[in-house]
Amino acid sequence: MSKSLRMSRITTKTVIYIACFFLAVLSIFPFWVMFMNATRSTYEIQQSSVALLPSRFFFSNLKILLGKSFNPLVGFLNSLTISAGATFFSVYFSSLTAYALVAYSWKMRQPFFTVIMCVLMIPAQVSSIGFYQFMYSLRLTNNFLPLILPAIASPAMVFFMRQYLMGALSLDIVSSARIDGAGEFYIFNRIVLPIMIPALATQAIFSFVASWNNLFLPLILLTDKTKYTMPIMVSLLRGDIYKTEFGSVYLGLSLTVLPLFIIYFLLSKYIISGVALGALKE
Amino acid sequence: MRQKGINYAKYGYYFSIPFVLIFLLFSLYPLIYTIIIGFTDLRGIGRTAFSFLEDPFQNFKLILANPSFRKSLSNTFLIWIMNFIPQILLALLLTAWFTNNSLKVRGQGAFKVLFYMPNIITAATIAILFNSLFGYPKGPVNDLLMMLGLSDSPIYFLVQKWTARGIVGFIQFWMWYGNTMIILIAGVLGINPTLFEAAEIDGASAPQIFFRITLPNLRTILLYTLVTSLIGGMQMFDIPRLFLLGGPDNATLTTSVFIYNQAFSGSYLYNRASAASMIMFILIMILSGILFLIMRDKDAARRRKEKKAMMRSMKTIREVEV
Numbered sequence: 001m002s003k004s005l006r007m008s009r010i011t012t013k014t015v016i017y018i019a020c021f022f023l024a025v026l027s028i029f030p031f032w033v034m035f036m037n038a039t040r041s042t043y044e045i046q047q048s049s050v051a052l053l054p055s056r057f058f059f060s061n062l063k064i065l066l067g068k069s070f071n072p073l074v075g076f077l078n079s080l081t082i083s084a085g086a087t088f089f090s091v092y093f094s095s096l097t098a099y100a101l102v103a104y105s106w107k108m109r110q111p112f113f114t115v116i117m118c119v120l121m122i123p124a125q126v127s128s129i130g131f132y133q134f135m136y137s138l139r140l141t142n143n144f145l146p147l148i149l150p151a152i153a154s155p156a157m158v159f160f161m162r163q164y165l166m167g168a169l170s171l172d173i174v175s176s177a178r179i180d181g182a183g184e185f186y187i188f189n190r191i192v193l194p195i196m197i198p199a200l201a202t203q204a205i206f207s208f209v210a211s212w213n214n215l216f217l218p219l220i221l222l223t224d225k226t227k228y229t230m231p232i233m234v235s236l237l238r239g240d241i242y243k244t245e246f247g248s249v250y251l252g253l254s255l256t257v258l259p260l261f262i263i264y265f266l267l268s269k270y271i272i273s274g275v276a277l278g279a280l281k282e
Numbered sequence: 283m284r285q286k287g288i289n290y291a292k293y294g295y296y297f298s299i300p301f302v303l304i305f306l307l308f309s310l311y312p313l314i315y316t317i318i319i320g321f322t323d324l325r326g327i328g329r330t331a332f333s334f335l336e337d338p339f340q341n342f343k344l345i346l347a348n349p350s351f352r353k354s355l356s357n358t359f360l361i362w363i364m365n366f367i368p369q370i371l372l373a374l375l376l377t378a379w380f381t382n383n384s385l386k387v388r389g390q391g392a393f394k395v396l397f398y399m400p401n402i403i404t405a406a407t408i409a410i411l412f413n414s415l416f417g418y419p420k421g422p423v424n425d426l427l428m429m430l431g432l433s434d435s436p437i438y439f440l441v442q443k444w445t446a447r448g449i450v451g452f453i454q455f456w457m458w459y460g461n462t463m464i465i466l467i468a469g470v471l472g473i474n475p476t477l478f479e480a481a482e483i484d485g486a487s488a489p490q491i492f493f494r495i496t497l498p499n500l501r502t503i504l505l506y507t508l509v510t511s512l513i514g515g516m517q518m519f520d521i522p523r524l525f526l527l528g529g530p531d532n533a534t535l536t537t538s539v540f541i542y543n544q545a546f547s548g549s550y551l552y553n554r555a556s557a558a559s560m561i562m563f564i565l566i567m568i569l570s571g572i573l574f575l576i577m578r579d580k581d582a583a584r585r586r587k588e589k590k591a592m593m594r595s596m597k598t599i600r601e602v603e604v
Contacts, residue, residue, distance in 0.1 A: 009385075016379050016387055024396045026456065031403075033422045034411055049422045050429075097301040104294030112298060119305070121509075121570055122313070125517045125538055126563040129545055129556045130315030131308070137330045146308075153305035184293045213404045215520045216538070220546055231406040235524055238410055249414060253407050264402050268395045275398070275461060276468035 038251035090151035098161030202274025320556035341557035362515035364451030373462035397460030405520035443533035469503035
């Protein structure tokens with residue numbers, strides 16, 4: 001390789017590393033400031049709001065935070081119930097629907113798939129008024145069911161699962177199971193689902209995170225304090241009672257982020273490859 | 283039972299029943315309900331009884347004439363464009379770097395994990411966090427700017443329209459560029475590698491390979507990114523609502539926040555909020571339709587048609603043979 005070419009290669013690589021390093025700092029910086037300020041007193045934060053090292057006011061911030069009706073444990077459990085329920089339903093029934101689309105040749109198969117593709121384009125928010133009124137007339141406000149059950153019909157996930165099954169499932173396995181006398185439902189549960197585990201895992205992570213982060217619908221449907229989810233609790237930190245308690249606001253935010261951070265760094269490999277899988281199967 | 287007569291096709295219907303039922307009940311019915319409410323006088327908390335208006339389009343007319351609604355539409359577009367253009371450009375640049383075989387960027391995995399990280403955090407948290415970060419007169423960003431000597435006096439970011447809008451756009455950009463990058467990288471990895479090899483043998487430069495091979499082959503993925511980003515952007519709610527509650531002077535009021543305010547905070551104007559929802563829905567449909575028309579792959583559609591015709595003729599041949 002000629003000298004000038006090598007020089008330009010080095011310059012390019014330097015530019016790339018500087019840019020990536022800068023972006024990485026940009027990703028971390030807001031969260032770092034948040035975690036550090038969670039341990040600092042309001043006075044310290046007012047003096048200088050960027051600190052690279054923690055202080056020792058964690059417990060006093062915690063005391064102020066919990067004294068103001070902020071109960072992260074309740075929010076955590078509520079969010080967990082909703083997210084786990086919605087994730088289970090969406091993953092299981094999307095696989096079932098996708099299997100129906102892949103394994104059987106029924107008359108309505110193609111039209112049904114076309115409908116799912118169209119439904120994919122409808123944003124859930126535009127029907128929120130009708131949804132609220134419907135749930136109100138069923139007396140299902142302040143209930144977790146309207147946040148869990150609709151997950152059974154997740155068009156995007158059906159689409160993903162169908163694409164995955166088309167590549168991963170050989171219909172010969174299904175026919176040989178039939179010869180051995182297995183019922184159709186049994187075949188799905190015992191043979192098809194295990195084949196789908198990689199797809200199930202990545203889709204479960206996404207469904208969980210999306211449901212956990214959902215603010216719009218819970219904010220409309222849940223008015224009872226004991227039913228609040230994590231994002232609703234976060235939105236309360238915006239309120240006036242926390243205006244002057246910077247330390248405890250940062251601490252409250254930290255507490256809501258911490259569980260997701262832990263999950264993310266444990267599973268980041270699968271999350272990243274899951275996003276990639278979703279794109280590849282387009 | 284006749285052995286020959288076992289018809290498995292019916293299980294296709296059985297297994298789709300849960301999806302169809304729940305879809306009809308929780309998606310289609312509320313959608314139709316919302317459309318209907320848009321033509322009625324329904325308002326006020328805890329009411330379900332309504333009657334149709336004498337002028338059926340009254341709500342739509344009122345909403346379209348509402349200055350806040352118009353503002354919210356233009357804000358939504360502005361903020362979406364402010365976040366999407368830098369987002370797709372940066373994601374494409376990073377994709378080009380990370381998929382370039384001769385560059386071999388080290389630490390790619392760690393960079394990808396860090397760039398994607400903001401995407402998993404509750405948008406509600408991020409909105410409030412950024413609100414604190416841009417505090418005035420003392421706040422991390424102001425402190426940083428003055429420490430670096432970029433600004434002499436603290437900037438009151440949150441009361442100026444363009445800085446406020448810019449920050450909302452930036453947050454969206456910051457949350458989503460990592461996601462877009464990973465999708466694009468996956469798209470590039472899905473392109474047949476022999477194409478790149480052939481181009482390299484022919485002596486194509488890195489920019490030539492990127493613009494002549496990578497980009498054209500990424501068309502479907504780009505369309506997917508564009509449409510999902512558009513739908514997500516038009517629905518933007520958490521960040522504008524919690525960052526500044528739509529302010530200052532409605533500069534960050536998005537259409538979703540407008541609808542929420544109409545229906546659920548204070549005034550309970552369900553009928554007008556429904557009309558606004560429908561207008562937003564129609565806009566999203568028109569825009570997505572335009573994107574599909576522009577970016578559709580004409581060759582693929584033709585090939586599919588030909589394949590279908592061939593299959594049909596094969597089938598008739600087989601039937602004739604039997």
